[in-house]
Amino acid sequence: MTASGAGSIERPIIECVGLTKIYDIGVEKVQALRGVTFNVRRGEFIAIMGASGSGKSTLANLLGALDKPTSGDLTIDGAAIARMSGDELARLRNRDIGFVFQQFNLLRRMTALENVLLPLNYSQSKVSDGATRAKAKLEEVGLGARLGHTPAQLSGGQQQRVAIARALINNPNIILADEPTGALDTHTSHEIMRLFSTLHAKGLTVIVITHEPDIAGYAERLLQFRDGKLISDCRQDIQQDNRQDNLALAAGGEP
Numbered sequence: 001m002t003a004s005g006a007g008s009i010e011r012p013i014i015e016c017v018g019l020t021k022i023y024d025i026g027v028e029k030v031q032a033l034r035g036v037t038f039n040v041r042r043g044e045f046i047a048i049m050g051a052s053g054s055g056k057s058t059l060a061n062l063l064g065a066l067d068k069p070t071s072g073d074l075t076i077d078g079a080a081i082a083r084m085s086g087d088e089l090a091r092l093r094n095r096d097i098g099f100v101f102q103q104f105n106l107l108r109r110m111t112a113l114e115n116v117l118l119p120l121n122y123s124q125s126k127v128s129d130g131a132t133r134a135k136a137k138l139e140e141v142g143l144g145a146r147l148g149h150t151p152a153q154l155s156g157g158q159q160q161r162v163a164i165a166r167a168l169i170n171n172p173n174i175i176l177a178d179e180p181t182g183a184l185d186t187h188t189s190h191e192i193m194r195l196f197s198t199l200h201a202k203g204l205t206v207i208v209i210t211h212e213p214d215i216a217g218y219a220e221r222l223l224q225f226r227d228g229k230l231i232s233d234c235r236q237d238i239q240q241d242n243r244q245d246n247l248a249l250a251a252g253g254e255p
């Protein structure tokens with residue numbers, strides 16, 4: 001995890017210039033992104049909104065190095081995506097980016113601890129203290145007492161916390177969450193967003209896609225998409241209540 005605030009001349013952690021993405025599905029081509037340009041500074045907390053089909057998940061797949069743009073330039077943590085091999089992309093993903101999904105994507109037969117350990121199997125570095133680290137990540141998300149539970153034995157919010165601990169296991173610089181609260185009730189959604197806020201307060205760059213303005217309200221910057229284009233990019237005030245909670249949590253206290 002890298003702390004923010006190293007100065008204004010620091011290179012953005014994500015640089016997008018004129019990104020396009022065309023899906024070629026044989027009979028027709030779908031233009032999902034139509035020239036998207038923006039930067040993300042290290043340590044920013046960004047929300048992405050837009051109607052269904054506006055290209056949000058397509059963008060998330062590019063920012064997460066899961067897919068390459070059709071044209072345009074994308075640089076993640078100094079690495080130019082277009083010129084990277086499959087192996088290099090996999091390494092970048094594993095080292096730099098933690099993914100969180102709407103449906104948690106946990107393996108059902110595995111315990112919380114085993115789920116969190118999973119990404120370490122693909123890691124380049126040998127980690128002898130994997131279990132210790134996984135336990136620490138589960139404690140960090142408030143699940144220290146649920147290490148041996150399988151997904152079926154956990155609530156939706158707890159399952160999403162396991163998924164967040166899993167996303168954190170390789171100490172990424174970026175957390176990329178595609179509708180992380182889409183399957184959760186309102187109360188649990190806000191708990192999960194407070195957890196993201198805490199991670200942001202600790203220095204992580206956090207990007208959350210959502211349909212809900214309340215959820216987007218946790219971020220300090222809002223990007224809005226329509227028909228594959230970025231139509232608005234604005235700073236927003238984080239609700240004071242949220243900010244105070246986050247600072248207390250980041251300091252290890254109760255909100």
Ligand SMILES: Nc1ncnc2c1ncn2[C@@H]1O[C@H](COP(=O)(O)OP(=O)(O)OP(=O)(O)O)[C@@H](O)[C@H]1O
Nearest residue numbers: 023025030032050051052053054055056057058059
């Ligand atoms: N793998 C794919 N193959 C072909 N077309 C695709 C593919 N993925 C997405 N699309 C199309 O690209 C456009 C953008 O889709 P995308 O999933 O990025 O939208 P979204 O903003 O995430 O929508 P939602 O809010 O419903 O999740 C849509 O028209 C979609 O049908």
Ligand SMILES: [Mg+2]
Nearest residue numbers: 056057058178
């Ligand atoms: Mg989507």
